[in-house]
Amino acid sequence: MTQRAPLSTLSADDLAAYRSARADDYAALQARGLKLDLTRGKPSSEQLDLSDRLLSLPTTTTDRAGTDVRNYGGLEGLLELREIFADLLGVETAQVLCQGNSSLTLMHQVVTDLLLWGAPGVDRPWKDEEVVKFVCPVPGYDRHFSMLADFGIEMVTVPMHEDGPDVDAVAALVADDPSVKGLWIVPTYANPSGSVCSQEVAARLMAMPTAAPDFRVFWDNAYAVHHLTDAEVKSADAFSLAAASGHPDRPIMFASTSKITYAGAGVAVVALSEANKAWFLRHLGMASIGPDKVNQLRHAEFFGDADGVRAHMRKHREIIAPKFAAVDAALTAELEGLDVAEWTRPTGGYFVNLDVLDGTASRVVELAKAAGIALTPAGASFPHGRDPRDRNIRLAPTFPSLGEVETAMAGVATCVALAAAESLSG
């Protein structure tokens, strides 16, 4: 690798030459007629194949207690699967409910219940408030934001750091404004930054005084066991921290097997304090007689135990870690030293966060699209899709093949460089 000078330090002539060379690269890229997609965090077929034993499970139709899983009932979910998730999430089995195929659905249900009925012990429905606000660390998960927007909940952003949300900013927002009712966080290998919320940040989030008595932290631990390196981080212990600081009902934890077994045909999990659990079940019981216990038994048999999940996740890692390495390699090859982009090298999760030169993210996505490379829309990781600096791009390298990731990312790097050169040429 030759040592490169930051693009902004180039003379006008050198910049023009650089831009011209990148334009040639881009023309060549377009000429290839690619059709590649890095938009969504989906497992690849090869990953899905790892779970195909599910297709001939369960081998029995009764759970450990002897209950026929083919019939109604069991609102809390299958005990043996709840135990596995309790182990993986570091919570008590009694706190864990196993439900349908989507943790997003569970989050939607919890917000709905808060809107319609209010939190336990408060019982003033959020729908009766003039305004309800959530603190949203950015960049964050687009589906969290679109859900809040649909609910008419205002989003106030704070920066996401390497150790979690900017906790000073969060604490300041929640301290005096009782309309700030919630915070959404992906604590481990955050979408898209890959950040891991430290025990210290988690402790402050759980302990900080809030003006709202019914303040809730939506702890979306979607990637708790989705490690990309041997350093398998342990998620911060939200419940213990919350209980220790006198706010046992503050965190509500979510997870699922969507990126463990099959995406959309797995099992979703919510973990709650005793009061939140009773409250959630009371309303859930109006909408459901029980979850799909056959699918839960299918999963319990497939995993065996929590270590079975951990072993299974290492097989995922073998498939996807090289794709993340390819992203880094392609960006490094094209952009290192130019000072026009920063990107993460996540140790888990499903995304790479790419920050390009301010004001060029939309242009990069547009260039990539015109070259047959679909990227997540610029700004997707911000509320209402609006990135105030227009610099953030979420890369999702798991679904395409390794070769496709290499090709696509070389192309993306070209687009980033070209857009930067255009911008600096002003």
Place this chain on the structure above:
Amino acid sequence: MTQRAPLSTLSADDLAAYRSARADDYAALQARGLKLDLTRGKPSSEQLDLSDRLLSLPTTTTDRAGTDVRNYGGLEGLLELREIFADLLGVETAQVLCQGNSSLTLMHQVVTDLLLWGAPGVDRPWKDEEVVKFVCPVPGYDRHFSMLADFGIEMVTVPMHEDGPDVDAVAALVADDPSVKGLWIVPTYANPSGSVCSQEVAARLMAMPTAAPDFRVFWDNAYAVHHLTDAEVKSADAFSLAAASGHPDRPIMFASTSKITYAGAGVAVVALSEANKAWFLRHLGMASIGPDKVNQLRHAEFFGDADGVRAHMRKHREIIAPKFAAVDAALTAELEGLDVAEWTRPTGGYFVNLDVLDGTASRVVELAKAAGIALTPAGASFPHGRDPRDRNIRLAPTFPSLGEVETAMAGVATCVALAAAESLSG
């Protein structure tokens, strides 16, 4: 069978003798130490066994269009299964969405959406109304009523007749009161009366003027294909009738495979008008990336086509029709001619509706319980569990074995007779 005189016509001495004989019967019943349960409409193990081929399905992981069902997406559900349900429900495939494991959940979602966002074209959320009322034909399905109660929706009852709800009563309630927003109906083999809503009644329900522009009929066709005789009735064509009378968005139809394949591990279905569908999907898309398509493909393979479902339902009928006959036989043997009870002989569905002497239903349930026979609580088929005449009991004979049904129902008949004798002895 000796010809019996109505119990109310007996002399005081004869009534005392009758009561004493029934008290002896009851003592003998208690002495048997039974432990039987007629409370809930659950399929029996033998019925569930009919679907055990599901456990090794699907045999492929792609749908007809070649999409990998193991991955995210497909919010509307698997096309081949939507086609099967469109055929069974007599609607267009485009109207049908296949979702999770519970139609109750889908009903809950629709009411939630109406509360939070309002109906399409109206867009005044029901939560902003002073009061929201539903018309509830009684006796009806307890879970409909408990859901409405939890939502804070007021319930106004109308009688359920053999051909559906008392449509004059309904029409009068909805004509002038814009707070009457909905009607819940099980149109075919109603829970618990077994009534089948006629085409004429359905036509009036769909055509009647309503003060509320966003009036909705929750058409819970849970038992559309659950015939108990060769007379396989065709459900009234709600959508055509609604469209023909200029109210295309009035009906929303629900169904599921809960009592076709596995209860709780099946697939639920909602059918909607074009406007309702777009509206429902818009909010559903905030809560879900798609349903469990693997389970949907499992079901599509299992059924093959709509005729496959119909053939499968005849196997259910072979198992459960004798149980319904046993209910009738036991009640007839003990109670015929006494004029203290009326009961249905349903031609489909899951329940027998037993009306006992006014004021004695609670006593019957209490007596049965003390003899080890669990019945659905008296009043369960009425809003808030309050039967103003205390006469209605819902019998659910599918889950116990035939022998258990015979034993339990002989006991129930004894309790009905004893309670009536007690009451008439005043």
